[in-house]
Amino acid sequence: MNLYINLAEQLGARIEQGLYRPGERLPSVRALSLEHGVSLSTVQQAYRQLEDRGLATPRPKSGYFVPLTRAKPALPMVSRAAQRPVDVSQWDQVLELISLSPSRSDMIQLGRGRPDVSSPTLKPLLRSLSRLGRRQDLNSLTYGCIYGDQGLREQISRLLLDSGCQIPYQDIVITTGCHEALSAAIRATCQPGDIVAVDSPSFHGVMQALKGFGMKALELPTDPLTGISLEALELALEQWPIKAIQLTPTCNNPLGYIMPDANKRALLALAQRYDVAIIEDDVYGELAYSYPRPRSIKSYDEDGRVLLCSSFSKTLAPGLRIGWIAPGRYFDRVLHMKYMGTGTTAQLPQLALAEYLEAGHYQPHLRRMRSQYARGLEQMIDWVSRYFPPGTRVSRPQGSFMLWVELDPGFDSQRLNRELQPHKVQIAPGSIFSAAGKYRNCLRINYAAKPSAEIEQAVRRVGESVAELLAELG
């Protein structure tokens, strides 16, 4: 990795963690150059990156300062490295989250990863669904083709250009959500007993799939701003017979970071060197707050070792259950896994999505959701700052609609959920994002829905319960 990125990360992390207070002067360029044994220009590059990220402001003639406007809670810590591959647990906690029916509208579900589906920009999709649903023809009611609808695959091929990927539609397979894409990717690249390296914290669906297929998860230290640690990954690749790396590098769930392009390339190079597959989950990639959207690791892939998994669940509507996979050199195996899991994919939602995309409705919708979620984030951070006890740390999502909250070690977010039950509020306990049940002192909060007094009240309630539980800890 480049020296300046390294330095910017270290410095950035210190700022985020509150080591320097707002308005405080940061170490001089010269001092840092001496301390780290790097050139002056390397330090300057690092500071420029911090500037871009809003973590440092230059003042003419007097150096760099922590911006005054920053009074956000501190960042979560870099996750600690797991020492060895482990069997995945935590199914009971996941089950609690996914067994709630959406029609239980009495419950404020801050826990699940669902987007806002009330936007008027979804209307054309609903019209297509409705019109196609009325039509009694073989095409929408019978078995589709195992690869998925060609029209939809062509649209997705076009979409992928935005992330820097040139993938012909023939190399794309439609799946039943991103879930099926991930599940097929894991089975296509690994056998039971194999080790999969993962970012940590990490999406519980993948953790559970590894569990079910009898694979082991090796959780790697992950920076809350830049993602999986490449140093740790390299060490792990040296030490363990890792078969695949699974990660969500762009608008990570649950941390919200975007892995820098340089890191994405470096990760791919490592994968090439050690000849392992990369299972890249890009399900939130189009919800990055910055435009144009970041590139995917897949976009740098030259030898087909990246299996790109995604869906319309986060950008449009999860109930459609339509996702896709671009499995590179693993195409045949993935196709077979997909067939044995569910057969062909439902036709109706595929046809409706193809129409929606083709008519150009998708990009305006994305623009709207991106800015709604970016505003939602500001509001949620504001509420958490106000209603949670001091010392609470929160993530800095650069996309999607989920905030990661870290509390004192010793805090128990599973217990928090039980306390919240009578108040009809549910959060996602941190432990489900770890194979080994780490992050019990963390929780994830969804901010997809438009801010409302009801949600504010719910967040406030969570904050109060957190304070009560912390008080018990003493």
Place this chain on the structure above:
Amino acid sequence: MNLYINLAEQLGARIEQGLYRPGERLPSVRALSLEHGVSLSTVQQAYRQLEDRGLATPRPKSGYFVPLTRAKPALPMVSRAAQRPVDVSQWDQVLELISLSPSRSDMIQLGRGRPDVSSPTLKPLLRSLSRLGRRQDLNSLTYGCIYGDQGLREQISRLLLDSGCQIPYQDIVITTGCHEALSAAIRATCQPGDIVAVDSPSFHGVMQALKGFGMKALELPTDPLTGISLEALELALEQWPIKAIQLTPTCNNPLGYIMPDANKRALLALAQRYDVAIIEDDVYGELAYSYPRPRSIKSYDEDGRVLLCSSFSKTLAPGLRIGWIAPGRYFDRVLHMKYMGTGTTAQLPQLALAEYLEAGHYQPHLRRMRSQYARGLEQMIDWVSRYFPPGTRVSRPQGSFMLWVELDPGFDSQRLNRELQPHKVQIAPGSIFSAAGKYRNCLRINYAAKPSAEIEQAVRRVGESVAELLAELG
């Protein structure tokens, strides 16, 4: 098994196979009693059963005769026993079948197992789909509950009463088609390397799932009228460490038989004795031509060892991809497997189906389809008798919409499909219904669509190509 059933089977098979010609006198009750060492009344019971099945007619004072009106082609042979568990092959052939798009309407697809979706009795379902598709609410667009929609589960629980099952909705999980139900059932009961006993020929989806999960299939001899041989099964259970029995006992695919109740009970008793799971595929159960529909093995299950798998794919529309599983004592494991495969199931089709069932549209629809398919069968047998070479054997489906055709050993149905390609006709080659690629001399023909000149022409074309290939064999 009861003596008389045994005898009726043997005799029936001989009649079906053409050992006795139409109008010929059958052996006397006394002769059979001596030959088989059974009582006169046992023989009489056997004859009464044959009478019920239309295989024997009594003439006062002169005994039993083969009915004159029977001039159907002979039955397929009882499948030969596989000698040992094998790894599953044949993926390429399956892929050819499932990679055709339904919009390729230029192709007469006699190969795939798709129902007729043009019945007016489907209209209320389409109306529900259309209305719900228009509605922009969380309930239909977002993640459902992992178990599936409660309303639909309640309706299915009621439906199951018809097959003799009393299963509360809490014990049912909605799946993405029967495919996912079977896939989850296999993974919940077996590990890679385990042996699964199957009827043979047997549904290719299960064969491929076994392949993908690294299990071995033990194909058991199967009678074209009564199903899996219990004697062979018992021997196999003695000899091999079998983990599960997977079969389609009611309106079997591809053979169309209904396993007699006594055999279903006996199979369950064997499973209990050797402590193995039964994965019962009931996807065609409601399409039995006789009413009321036959009981399922699950209906006799007392200790939760039967995993009942089904869907609305054959009775309503496969494009919906909605199925279910009643996994008995394997509930927790199945649920986990389902979650890791696809997450939750699509909401919209579930809600539409719940409405359709609740409004009472399903039973009239089934009645209509059953009689359409029963008539379709007569027509298809007639065409095959007329257009296929003499010596062609065909199954006697007692439900569903697929005919199994057996030709001389040495015939190659994969080659037949290639010959048919320029004629825009496709059949299902027999080899995909066997783990080891047996039944190359067989093919399966779909007769779901209303008979038409176009289909007649296609069947005639198949018959001609068959004759050409047989002539080459000499």
